[in-house]
Amino acid sequence: MESLHNNQLVLVTGGTGFVAIHTILQLLQKGYQVRTTLRSLSRKDEILNMLTNAGLSSFENLDFIATDLLQDTNWDDAVKDCDYVLHIASPIFLKVPQHEDEMIRPAVEGTIRVLKAARNAGVKRVVMTSNFGAVGYSHRDPTRLITEKSWTDPNEKGLSAYNKSKILAERAAWDFIKSQGGNLELSVINPTAILGPSFTDKLSSGFGLLKSMLDGSMKQIPNIELAIVDVRDLADLHIRAMESPKANGERFLALSGGTMTLPEITEFLKKEMPEVSQKISNKKVADWVIRFMALFNPKAKAIAPLLGVNRKASNAKAKRILEWKPRTNQEAILATVSSLIKYNAL
Template identity: 50%
Template sequence: MMPENNHSLVLVTGGSGFIAVHIILQLLKKEYRVRATLRTMSRQDEVKAMLRSVGVTNFAGLSFIEADLSSDMNWDEAVKGAEYVIHVASPTPNKIYKDENEMIQPAREGVLRVLRASRDAGVKRVVLTSAFGAVGVGHKHHQGPYTEKDWSNTDANIHPYQKSKTLAERAAWDFIRQEGNGLELATVNPVGVMGPILGNDYSHSNETVRQMIEGKLKSVPKIYSDYVDVRDVADLHILAMVRPEANGERFIASSAENLSMLDIAKMLRKHLGEEAKNVPNSELPNIAVRILAVFNPKLRMIASLLGNEMSTSNQKAKQLLGWAPRSAEEAIIATGSSMVKIIKEQMIS
């Protein structure tokens, strides 16, 4: 049974992000009070516009505060009075970094900053948005689906984003054990996140769909991955926040269907018809991807995943929390439909 909501205050970090906005939407629907952190307060109207686009009309329960993971400023004020914190904010893999520490340090220090402030303010539980990148990367000969018992191998040659998620999550669990002082923690580790796009911030999985629809990808890499709908990711965060049995646990957010990028292309063509006429229907040889990645830094994470087993189990979230995710196909088509709309709107403007 889900505990009844007593209009508790929930702090959501990185409030303008793809996953965060869907979490805020579901919290408001459940009549929680929500305080969202933004790096700049000028994005308040943008967040409200995203929520308005899916039917939110009453913003009385929503407030904003400026806070940045790289600074102590305002974090004490941000967590004040909050019963729960959902820490979503993290550096994005879309940026190109000269040094991996430019991504690793802010992710790790940011997590510790939020946990410290939460502990000191008497927050009951923090739910950390981690990633599959902290579970199943850097293993050459892994057999069968990854589970929450698995951790990525940071000694292997893995992308800085995945390394940052792994080291940040490990730092969080170490903090709870060593100096948490009763603060509870749960983590949600999503695979590739698809689903309805409400604004300009969306996941790198969504960006790939956009490139397919726009015809920027003539062929796709031979990568097999699991996917999940952002609405189900948001739902899992809230289950992990309130369910007593979620304390101290990790949860992989996945539909547990392993798909190639060519499978995704086929789904887009099947459902979007003429809108998907530019979607590729062939695969790029692995050697070509590796060569291109030498010259294009944005391809380096993709190149590092070639030939990797990346299937996952979602049994823990389903059995322990009663989580029931949508199919990968529904999530992917929701992304495709959103992208078609966004592309059309941008062409008009």
């Protein structure tokens, strides 16, 4: 059967990433031609192995190109003949940079580099991955759900360099479209904490939190509230935002709906997966203790800004406009733990 999409080419940036690999898988399953960027083609086998683990057997509709968000090289070739670009890649830092500009500049410049190349190549639409940090961290009223109308103030006290880089990169993207975008369309996805199944033992950052709870290395459970999205639904939302005429010029919060605190997650896991939950700590830690410890303890300092953040956000827009039907928080958590077990991470 002829596929509906087999003459449409989609560029996915940052192919080895957790969200990107799920997006590539779903695009290929839908019959799209896919090109993906890597910082080095030596990592091509990682992508093929992950897709094989995901059950894919044919790679004839997939090709690769080496690019770097910090350099112009190859971007014109990367976007050549593309109908759409899903800009999922974000500059990676193995350690927190000395100065936040080291993280912000590449994020902003990389985004503009992709948008310029896409515009010049006549791409129809770019769908960009931002995050919840660009939307909800300045929203103070816990009685009102956070929506896509909210923006985080980049000067918000305690904001991480990573979240600041996401805000400024997304702002730069909208400004570029307005002033220099030509016919290029833009949609933006703002995910919350990303969980779900992994296709590799190189587990993404969201797994670290659950792993540290389950293996007992988190000695006390802080009262942090999480909004969660399953990576499979996040990939699906990127594709819906790419395909739907209604998504042009819109941003979409990506979350299952509702929040869970870490103590609630631990109770859920003890009930649903008792066989891997024996090491979970029964001790909870008060917010003030973490704030005090943050003065001299790096781990506490990393957690402190997450305390008291209101994550009660609405996913109504994505459901209404794009007919998105996300899995529950619980399904995403169970899929994550299953991957931790599968790859012997516990």
